[in-house]
Amino acid sequence: MWQASGVRFDQVWFRYARRAGWTLRAVDAVAEPGHTVMVLGHNGAGKSTLLQLAAGVLRPQRGVIHDRPAVIGWVPERFPADQPFTTRQYLHRMAEVRGLRDPAAADAWIERLLLTEFTGTRLADLSKGTAQKVGLAQALLIPPGLLVLDEPWEGLDSVARTLIPQIVDEVTTAGGTVLVSDHRGEITSLPGAAHWTVSESTVHASAAEGGPDQDGPDEAEVIVEVAVRRREADQAVVRLRAAGHRVLGVRDQDVHGGSGAP
Known part of the structure; x- marks a missing residue:
């Protein structure tokens, strides 16, 4: 099961060197359980730094990050593919590291993320988009209470891009939290997404808009x-999502030509 949890920044400051300027200053922001937060800002504003702090990859020089869950899924903008493993070897090893004795969890994500034909391919030989899918798979081997995605669509084909909003929706529906930077705007179709805008070394948070609790009868x-x-x-899936619609699933018609719906 997915884990319900959020994360809270309490006066967090960060810089990369002692005498360097502050990349982030006095950040106060809360990502609630069951919500998606879009992290916005221009290149170099500190979006990736903020996401790495949330994931625990970096530690703040000042302040505290509260309520970080035990299981965090972290997908960097560029998956580190320079490793001596094939796709299957890597994901099975990661499953072992995380205490999963049965590789079925890894195999399930290999199938869902359309990695089957690349199971015997060395990570260094994968395209950027395929390597990103391996990175996404490893982040989901154990259902995360916090899923952190740094530009997850980079290099992905149209089929793979439709899977990420589905996964995000699954995490938040079960009470988990998702932080995602997305210059493509492909996550905006998810209802209830809040915005954290990184600007002038701090974070300006805006409340979720258009969530289920705010809908009137006509909405x-x-x-x-x-x-x-x-x-x-x-x-069709890509166009529907771009228009702001949620795609709940894709299925074949049944053998009698019907939709397969009950």
């Missing part, structure tokens, strides 16, 4: 089933 969601040709399915 309540309804489910519309749409049938498209198989070859057009991937692009």
